[in-house]
Amino acid sequence: MKYDCIILGAGMSGLAAGIRLAHFGKKVLIIEKHSKIGGLNSYYHRKGIEIDSGLHAMTNFSERGGSKRSPLLKLLRQLRIPYEELNLREQNHSIIRFDTCSLRFSNDFRLFESEIADKFPSEIDSFRLLCRRIDECDDLNMDAPFVSARGLVKDLVRDETLAEMIFCPLMYYGSAVEGDMDFAQFSIMFKSIFKEGFCKPEGGVRQLLSILEDRFVSSGGELKLSSEVSKIVLRDGKLAGIETADGRFIESEFVLSSAGSIETLSLCDPRPANKKLEKGNLSFVEAIFCFPSSAKSFPAENFSIMFFNRGDSFKYSNPHSLFSFDSGVVCLPQNFKYSHPPAHKMLRMTLLSDAPSWRRLEMDEYLKTKRNLSALVLAEARRIFGKAEILSEDEIILEDLFTPLSVERYTGHIDGAIYGSPTKLKDGLSGVENLFICGTDQGFLGISGAMLSGISIANKYLLK
Numbered sequence: 398m399k400y401d402c403i404i405l406g407a408g409m410s411g412l413a414a415g416i417r418l419a420h421f422g423k424k425v426l427i428i429e430k431h432s433k434i435g436g437l438n439s440y441y442h443r444k445g446i447e448i449d450s451g452l453h454a455m456t457n458f459s460e461r462g463g464s465k466r467s468p469l470l471k472l473l474r475q476l477r478i479p480y481e482e483l484n485l486r487e488q489n490h491s492i493i494r495f496d497t498c499s500l501r502f503s504n505d506f507r508l509f510e511s512e513i514a515d516k517f518p519s520e521i522d523s524f525r526l527l528c529r530r531i532d533e534c535d536d537l538n539m540d541a542p543f544v545s546a547r548g549l550v551k552d553l554v555r556d557e558t559l560a561e562m563i564f565c566p567l568m569y570y571g572s573a574v575e576g577d578m579d580f581a582q583f584s585i586m587f588k589s590i591f592k593e594g595f596c597k598p599e600g601g602v603r604q605l606l607s608i609l610e611d612r613f614v615s616s617g618g619e620l621k622l623s624s625e626v627s628k629i630v631l632r633d634g635k636l637a638g639i640e641t642a643d644g645r646f647i648e649s650e651f652v653l654s655s656a657g658s659i660e661t662l663s664l665c666d667p668r669p670a671n672k673k674l675e676k677g678n679l680s681f682v683e684a685i686f687c688f689p690s691s692a693k694s695f696p697a698e699n700f701s702i703m704f705f706n707r708g709d710s711f712k713y714s715n716p717h718s719l720f721s722f723d724s725g726v727v728c729l730p731q732n733f734k735y736s737h738p739p740a741h742k743m744l745r746m747t748l749l750s751d752a753p754s755w756r757r758l759e760m761d762e763y764l765k766t767k768r769n770l771s772a773l774v775l776a777e778a779r780r781i782f783g784k785a786e787i788l789s790e791d792e793i794i795l796e797d798l799f800t801p802l803s804v805e806r807y808t809g810h811i812d813g814a815i816y817g818s819p820t821k822l823k824d825g826l827s828g829v830e831n832l833f834i835c836g837t838d839q840g841f842l843g844i845s846g847a848m849l850s851g852i853s854i855a856n857k858y859l860l861k
């Protein structure tokens with residue numbers, strides 16, 4: 398067996414890269430250790446209900462026929478996916494809620510601007526200046542060094558609460574770095590969340606995944622599920638191919654890995670001299686509650702996503718404990734502009750969490766802690782909504798909770814580091830000739846970001 402390229406992982410970036418290569422006639426194989434595609438963003442069934450394992454929303458919404466520079470339209474063109482196939486539904490609106498202030502935003506940037514003008518009138522000019530700096534930022538420059546977004550925003554936006562409120566969604570949805578962001582990443586996230594906005598396929602993540610799989614396979618790509626790459630084989634310092642956990646060697650001149658940079662280099666045999674890479678330590682717990690659509694105690698709020706924070710100072714860092722209620726995300730997945738209302742109502746709450754704290758628990762304690770945390774999340778949701786009578790346990794038809802250890806188990810990311818290593822390999826170069834990194838550790842994050850990453854690295858190195 399010999400391939401032009403083997404791709405590790407059938408997540409968003411691996412699938413997108415695979416489609417590009419297959420379109421151009423490359424003999425390409427994607428190897429995925431799980432039985433399902435999607436990686437961090439897949440789906441599963443419980444009690445007959447389909448649950449997206451990750452999806453809150455896709456960023457980078459664009460109308461059909463929107464600007465040619467729109468990242469979403471660009472990636473659809475590159476993957477030859479007609480816009481209508483995604484059946485995208487826009488968010489209603491979302492909220493950033495701190496104790497003393499709330500800001501709403503939607504896919505119409507004017508709402509966010511007017512909220513800032515209304516609640517922080519003395520800051521609207523500096524906010525517009527920040528927007529100009531963002532427009533001028535060459536955020537796709539793969540060679541640019543780290544520039545502190547905190548420092549830059551602080552110089553422009555004097556009101557600390559407003560600055561913290563701007564950072565909150567951007568960090569929750571796309572920072573592998575504690576307490577700060579690279580300004581290029583800040584700029585990408587600002588545009589993708591505030592300027593372009595949230596949407597999702599009417600059929601959930603499964604709809605997107607089945608389109609990607611179909612494009613890949615129908616273009617001649619091969620997909621091997623439930624097969625783990627256990628070695629990336631180097632001979633005389635050159636890449637020779639990969640070995641699977643069942644001992645099969647598959648030859649390939651090029652390997653593209655979406656498994657994470659540290660994770661990928663640790664598969665190399667022999668191990669190359671390590672690039673200096675930092676391990677990511679930001680992970681989440683997420684509790685999911687499902688109610689019948691007729692549930693009387695389900696909150697009537699119609700926001701799609703809320704980013705909340707206690708106090709005025711937002712701390713985005715590993716809490717070094719099982720969870721922290723200092724900040725988090727609440728997603729009401731049914732609150733998108735669906736053409737048919739979903740059969741169930743759900744509430745998802747995401748909190749920062751520390752993998753080692755969960756790993757220290759014995760199994761029975763781990764399960765007990767998960768159950769206790771679900772009850773605490775319900776109480777926290779009642780506090781946030783300011784209503785004690787909502788979210789009655791009697792009406793819940795399904796609840797689930799994942800921890801950093803679940804993320805680690807299902808994705809291979811060490812410590813369930815959702816956004817991977819803080820050291821991003823923007824140029825995709827692993828340090829080993831012909832072994833490239835795409836996805837989370839290349840640096841474009843989220844669903845749209847991961848697909849763009851797979852496309853850019855495939856275009857840059859494998860389709861020259």
Ligand SMILES: Cc1cc2nc3c(=O)[nH]c(=O)nc-3n(C[C@H](O)[C@H](O)[C@H](O)COP(=O)(O)OP(=O)(O)OC[C@H]3O[C@@H](n4cnc5c(N)ncnc54)[C@H](O)[C@@H]3O)c2cc1C
Pocket residue numbers: 405406407408409410411428429430431434435436437438450451452453454455456624625626627655656683804807808809815835836837838842843844845847
């Ligand atoms: C809980 C959660 C919620 C999220 N919500 C959103 C959201 O609402 N919106 C959004 O835009 N983004 C969201 N994200 C982030 C988004 O899912 C990721 O940024 C994106 O999917 C990353 O894609 P990827 O291809 O880089 O990596 P991954 O999805 O991690 O794919 C890597 C793949 O490689 C496979 N793999 C690893 N090692 C091996 C091996 N040795 N052999 C074979 N296969 C291997 C893994 O099984 C995995 O399938 C969320 C993430 C999580 C965890």
